[in-house]
Amino acid sequence: xxxxxxxxxxxxxxxxxxxxxxxxxxxxxxxxxxxxxxxxxxxxxxxxxxxxxxxxxxxxxxxxxxxxxxxxxxxxxxxxxxxxxxxxxxxxxxxxxxxxxxxxxxxxxxxxxxxxxxxxxxxxxxxxxxxxxxxxxxxxxxxxxxxxxxxxxxxxxxxxxxxxxxxxxxxxxxxxxxxxxxxxxxxxxxxxxxxxxxxxxxxxxxxxxxxxxx
Numbered sequence: 056x057x058x059x060x061x062x063x064x065x066x067x068x069x070x071x072x073x074x075x076x077x078x079x080x081x082x083x084x085x086x087x088x089x090x091x092x093x094x095x096x097x098x099x100x101x102x103x104x105x106x107x108x109x110x111x112x113x114x115x116x117x118x119x120x121x122x123x124x125x126x127x128x129x130x131x132x133x134x135x136x137x138x139x140x141x142x143x144x145x146x147x148x149x150x151x152x153x154x155x156x157x158x159x160x161x162x163x164x165x166x167x168x169x170x171x172x173x174x175x176x177x178x179x180x181x182x183x184x185x186x187x188x189x190x191x192x193x194x195x196x197x198x199x200x201x202x203x204x205x206x207x208x209x210x211x212x213x214x215x216x217x218x219x220x221x222x223x224x225x226x227x228x229x230x231x232x233x234x235x236x237x238x239x240x241x242x243x244x245x246x247x248x249x250x251x252x253x254x255x256x257x258x259x260x261x262x263x264x265x266x267x268x269x
Contacts, residue, residue: 056082057181060100062093062107062119063138072106072167079174088112090122097126097133104181105135109146120146127153134181136160138167144194147187160186203265205247213240218263 059081063069066088073083081104085096089112097105105126107119123135131154139146139161147161160180166188167173176186206214216226223241227234241259245251248265250258 056080057104057178058100058102059083059104059106060093060097060102061086062088062090062105062111062122064088064108064111064115068164075167075170075173076177079170079177081174081177090118093119093122094125103134104177105133106177107135107137109137109139109143117146120149123150124153127159131155132158134158134160134183136162136177136180136186138162138164140164142188142190142194144191147191151185151187157185158183161188161191162186163188163190202248206244210240210244210247213237214244214262214266217241217244217259218266 057080059076061069061072061076061083063072063086069086069088073086076083084100084102087093087096090107093105093107105123107123109117109119111118120137123137126133127135133154135150135158137146137150137160140163142163150159150161153159158180160176162173162176166176179186203211212230213226216229221229223237224234227237230237244262245258248262250261252258
């Protein structure tokens, strides 16, 4: 039997999942309610599969996901399936970046209702496959391209210096080009990042924020 550790803070859903898993031949060796407990029981039981909710106590943000990432750092081949109430493509990307991207699953909780398909997905992940909810895949495929990728090498260089707090004249001195050229580069950057003139915000600051978040 596949030995499973389950982490879900909702009592009813946790007990329901334990019942479903047992019905399909999975052995739930531990069922916990928060990410800290999850890490502890995985170290204790060394299961064949981990199933965890993403949002758990104390902040109900991404504790479950962060626990999954930490567990994969310790054991890159550990099969992990994360469950989410909502589509969060960034969460899926984070999970896929662990280990070699295999033996991971990202499923919406709505999919659990189809218990046979859910059990099939769990077996696939345990066997080393990658299973991503179709809705998440659709979001990933239709994600708008990052406008930063449209910047030229020189424009990215200028933006990095803007991020360091340099003025146009200081950037011109560093790059051995005219201040007028820098002004043109900055204008191109703001246009490519879709930051039109506005009285509501400093466009240079917004450009820097996008650069730092990339």
